Each structure stands twice: as C-alpha cells, then as structure tokens.
Amino acid sequence: MKHKLDILEYYTQKPGVVISLIVTLLSSIFLIIALLSQEHHFRNYQSIDVLSLIFEFVYGVGVSFLILRKRQTYIHLVPFLVLNWFIGCFSLNTFIPVFQDLPLWVYLATLAFCLSNFFIYRNSDQKANTSIAFFINGVSFSIILYFAIYLIPIMPFSFMGLIALGVGFYGLVPALVIIIHTITIIGYLNNNKNYAVCFSGGFLVVLTSMILFTVGLNIESRKITQLNTINSFDQNNELPHYISVSQNLKPNFFNEILLKKDLVYIPLHDIFSFSTFNSFGSKQFNERKTHNPFISIAYLFCQDLNLDYDDKINILKSNFDKRLETEEQLWSGDDLFTKSIKEDVKIYPQARLAYTEITMKIACEQESSRNDKEAIYSFQLPEGSVATSLSLWVNGMERKGVLTTKEKAKAAYKQIVGVEYRDPSLMQWKEGNKVVVRVFPINYKTPRTFKCGFTTPLKVEDNQMKYQSLSIKGPNISNAQTISRIQSVGNTKIETSKDFELNKDYYINQSKGLDHWEATMPLSKTLESNSFVWKDKVYKVRDIEKTAIAFRPSEIILDLNSSWTTKQIESFVDLNKTNLFVILNGQKKEINKDNFKAIALEFEDLQYSLLPLYKMTPKSLIITKCGTFSANFEELEDSRYLKKIRTQTKERNLKVINISSDINPFWQTVKEQKYVDYFQTSLKNSLELIDKNQFILFKTEANTVNIEPSNISIVESAQTSATKSNGPNHIYRMYAFGKVLDQQVKIQNDSLVQNQYVDLAKDANIVTPISSLIVLETDADYKNNGIEKNVDTLGNASINNDGAVPEPHEWLLIILGSTILFFYYRKNKKQTI
16 A cells, blocks of 8 residues: 555656646536536536636647657656546537437546556556556547547538637547557557557457447347338238337347437437437437447448337337337426335225325436426336326425316316426326326425325235235336335235335335335135215125136137247147137138147247237137237227227127236227127136137126126115125225226217216226326416316325215214214313313
8 A cells, every 4th residue: 555655656746747637637527517517407507618628728738738848758647638638528518519418338438548548658667457457448449449430520620620719629639549549559569468468358348249239239120121121011001010010029128229229329320410309200209319339330230120200119119118208298307316205005805905005205316497397107007906096295285186087187287387387297097007197397496295096906816815016117216215014904914025014003114116016815705795885875895707608609719929839829729629710911820730830930929919800700719818018009099900990899799818817008908998808817727618618708787897806896786774884985986997997988989978987087086098187286277277176076095094984874973972072072161160
C-alpha cells in the first residue's frame, strides 16, 4: 500500500498533473450533471455543457501545445488529454445529438479505455499490472474505433465547424485518438510480445462476441424474411399479413431485438436523419429509443424484415406481451418508479373466493421542471377475476372511484389530463382478463398513492384450493419495498410458497419487488351455507353442475402447434377414428397412423393457431393445447377473419377441449363470448370422452353464473324470511361480472341491452368490457363530465368491509339498540353533572 502511495505521490509531482486532475474532475462533474439533466428533462442544461466545453477547449489547446513543444517532458499528460477530449465529445452530444441516446455501457467502455491509458503511457520501466491494462485497452479500443468509423460521414462538417466555431474539432476526436494511440501502442507491442498478446486478446474477445451476436441475429432475420417470402404467396386475405409471421415466431432474445429496430434501437442508416421516430405508424410504443453500437453494427448484416411499424408492434404485443408498452400515453412516464407496494389478501375458503387489495406509492427519481408524469400499470388477473375498487389520494385524502361507462370514463380522463392537467385516475378492463390503471400527475415533489382491489376465484386442483398472486407490470416495480399480508376467514390451514411470519395476529412478509406466489388450502365442502343478500335477492354459492352429454362429433380437429408432442398426437391417432383431421395451410387434412409423424413436423414452428372456426363442419370437436400467448380480438378487430368469427361461428355448435392448463388470449375471448362450448381437462380424460362419444357441459340457467376455476356456481333467487346473508359481498360482484361476460356478444349489438348491463356493473361496482372506474379531483369534475356518483350500490370493495348487509329486521335491532345506548348515555351524563 505504501509503495502505491509513493507511486501516486511521484506521479502527481510531474509537471501539469495537478492542474490536469482538477480540470478533469470539474469537466467530469459538469458532464454527469448534464447527462442527468438531459435524462430527467431539466431545462437549460445546455449552459452546463457550454461551461464544460470552455474548460475542455482551453485545457486541450494548452496541453496539446506543451506536448508538441516538449514531447518527452509532457507525454504523461496524453491520457488526460484523451479523457478530456471524450468528455467534450459527450458534453457536445447532449445538445447536438450526433451519437443520439447511448446506453450506460458505452460510457463505461470509453472510461475504461481512458483509464487504462494512464498505465500504458507512464514513463516508467516498472509497469505493474500493465498486462491487465493492455487487455482492458484492447477490449475498450473497439468502441473508440466504432466512434471513428461512425463519424466519417460528418467529418467534412467537422472541418467546417473547426474553422468557424472550434466545436467541429470534437467530430474529429475519435479519428485523432485512433491515430495517436495506434502509433504509440505499436511501439509498446513491438518491444513486448506479452503486451501484444494481451491487447490483441482483448480486442479479439470483443470481435468474437460481435461476430457470434451478429450471426445469431442474422439467422433469425433470415427465418423471418423467409416466412414473409413464403407467406407472400398465400391467398388468404382474411387475416392481417403479419399474423403468419407472428404464428411462426418463437419469442427469444434475438427476435425481440429485430422487431425493435426503428422502434427502440436506432439503425446506422438512420443515425443522422434526426427524425427517426417522427412519422412511422399509427401505434405508440412507449420504450426509450437507444443507439446501441453492438446492435447497430449487427443490423448491417441482417436482412430487412419487410414489416412495417404497426406490424412489428402487433407482433411484440402478441408474442412478447408488450401490450402495456403500446398503451396510449398522454404524458411521458420516464423516470417514474414504484416506491412501495402493500399487498393485502383476504381468503374466503367457504365461498372459494379471495379479495386482493394493492396499494402503490409512485415517485419520480429526479426533479423535473418540464412535465408532470403519467404512470400506467397493468394487472394480469387469474381467470374469472374482476376489479372491484379504485382509490387515489388527493391532497392527502383518499378519494374513491366512481363507476361509469367506459366511454365516459375515457373521455373524462383525456379532458382532465390532456387539457386541464389535474388529478385523475382511471381503471379499464382489457381483453384477456387484464386491467390497466392510469395515474396523473406525478413529479418529484408530489409522489402519488393509489389503491385498487380485485375479487378472484380460488382455483380448485386435486382437492385443494389455490390462490394465485396477481401479475403486475409498471414503472420499475422490481426495486419497490413490498409488504404482503394474508388472512383467512375461518380456521382454514393455509400453506404459501413464500415465507409469512405471524405478526400481531396477521401473517406478514416483507420483500423487495413483487414476486409471484401461491397459497394452497384444503377444498371447502360447506358451500351451501354461503350466501349474500342484496336488494331482495339472494346470491348463493353452490357446487358447479357438470353434465356428460352424448356427443358424436361430425369431425375431430386436432389444433396442433409446437407445444404438442408426437406421443400426444399418436394417442389420438390410436383411437382409429376415420374423421380425425388437422388444419394445414388453411386446408383440412386427414391425419392417421401413416402420416401423423410427418404432419407433426409441419407444426413444429407454429407457436399458436387461429382456426377458421366459421368454416368448421357443424358439431365438430376441436382438441387444442394452448400456450400463453397469441393475437387477441383487439388486434384482429379490422380483419375479415374476426367479422366471420362473430357472425358465422355460434350456429355451428362447436365443442372445444383444451388439454393444457393454460389458455391464450384468443381462446380466452372465444370462451368468454360463448362462440363455442369449452371444456378444459387432461389428455387422459379427453381420450375417454371421445371414446365414449361424450362431452362435458356446465349446467347453465338464466339466474346462474358458473365460476369454472373454482368449480362453483352462483345462483340468484328471491329472498325469503329464512334467508341469512352470511357471505361476503364479493359473491354478488362475481355474479354480476359473470353475467356481463356471458352477454358480451348481445351487448355489442344492442345499445338497450348494454345500458341494462352497465346498470348491473354500477350496482356491483365492477370494471368490465363496458364499464370503468374513475377518480376525479373534485365533485364538480364529475358533474362537468356528465358522470353521476353511484347511489344505492355496493360501492368500492374493501378489505375491512366485506360482510353481509343486515336484513330489515336486523337493521331495526341495530337502530333500536343505538337509540337505547344514546338515551342511557344522556341520562348518565345529566346525573354526573
């Protein structure tokens, strides 16, 4: 240690070192401030860059003159000179964006190059650890070489700028450094082969990595291009062109990068256009645009995908679940992060339901004087779940959401956020049982808190009930301080996949971020005693009723994709059915023992299918095995395919068996909107049903809603004097949500029916395809936007207020008891006086 301090002391005594250290430190501070100001949208940060450039210019001219005049005396200042040149380049880039937005690793690689030069350029024969310095220098030299080549097109302008203003010099810096460093380094490498090996090894590491990455990206680009070429001969104009690419594209690291070309990653041919992202498509993609040298170089060796802007976004949505990134955003959400999350779960084992309340605090990383921020969160709910509450804290007070039509809520939110710039929050239902919550405004001085609640069915599996935590996406959730609490009504034993500790009669877990977790408990058999009374109606929970009906399918269609195994296909072929088919290239083809292996190969790249259900023979049976992703109805909205699905499918009486526990967005909507009869079961059970010519139907009645994940039905009936309300109000909320989903098709085509079900949604306070929850700052805001506050409804759900509504005679007892207590209190008070 003492030896190192002696070396440092000796080095600082060399001429010009102290002043160089001071200038470098100041310039570095100015650059960091400028970069942070740019990142967080401060105004007038250019003045900081100008100050830094003045320091750099004066220092650079002075040191360059000294080195040219007395090279041997001042050669040790070359690393300082190079470092300050690059600080000047990056400072200039903040307001003349030649390099555009660079990732952090580029700055670190440049810094590594400059620091390693200090060890290489020392005038000393004792060069401890210089071999490591040469290796690091070789690795980081590649980024300097990239800068030099990258700036060749603007060198003529740099010369003109050098003559006119002097700032044009920075466009020549990388090339100048390459020349100086190459001459210097060759001298060292000729004298010491070990240095040559280390430097060359470092450079080859980067070069090899670049080649491997480019080859991988090129292979995937060729696959996509080939798909496009083959499908260009397809005469099927019922589906959008991009669907065939999406169906055959396996989500992976390389494909995502290829699809994000022009959307996120800037290709080299667009670097100097300065208008790269202004006029591409109609859709929005909310991810920061980046100039990544590694990716930009690889793009040069990849084939063009021949996909337009909107097609790329649609594929990212369906194959990579990037739907949150495509949500319309009225204000930027940059720099936001989720500061804390409170996850409160209440289990109702006897009703096979749970209520989850999520409270989030959102903050902004740095103070910004330009704009307020808008936060968007996405909640992926388990099947059958419904959003039942929303609150936003305004001026320190909790304001609860008001339920209205989705059109009114959206219009009010746009008016308040886009025109009036005040406080709203909006909760919307999205296809695929997803809910999106928007919060505005958020800035450094005013972090925001919002709360939302969800009623979810407990999934029944193997005589157990399972609670699944919600999947949430939003601003930087991974670093949030999270506290989770779980409680149960009754004495049911609960086992969880993450550790909860008993704390003040509750089970608590503290963690960072929001992990997926599950809770399991024994299956409750006491359903009949669980009911909720509301407005002279009783909503009772009971076991779902299944019926095995006789069903001899006219045809059996295997809906094959890449998730099927050859053994699974063979098990259906072994049934020796003569009416077994697959849909291959839009045509029906028989599958049997002779050709099933060859046919399986045809589907090995198909990630999901979109069967032409409207072409199926009436009374066909479809066997599918769903994955987790696909295009959804929203993305197919303008296609002839979807129009035909909606108008020509129901009448065909199709049956579908899903042998997977997953369900993708397409089949989820087909199931919800009742275009087919749908049943999920195991491979073994499906084979037995086919062999017996049977199909399982859930019993349906006008006053009944089936909650399939929980194996329960909720039945509406008239209230009697003997009826007790002993269940949570979530029973009625689930019933109302089920009724809205059951009638989606009718609602879409009949405004009177839609109004009827909007009233039902208001009564239960549930977010559905036709209703949304909105929080506005003042009561006047609701009135100005034509939104009436809901009266005589369940209102927002709450973790602490879930129970039965008292019956009339119980209300009488409560009022009578309160009156007696009041007069007793008054009498005692008078006696005391």
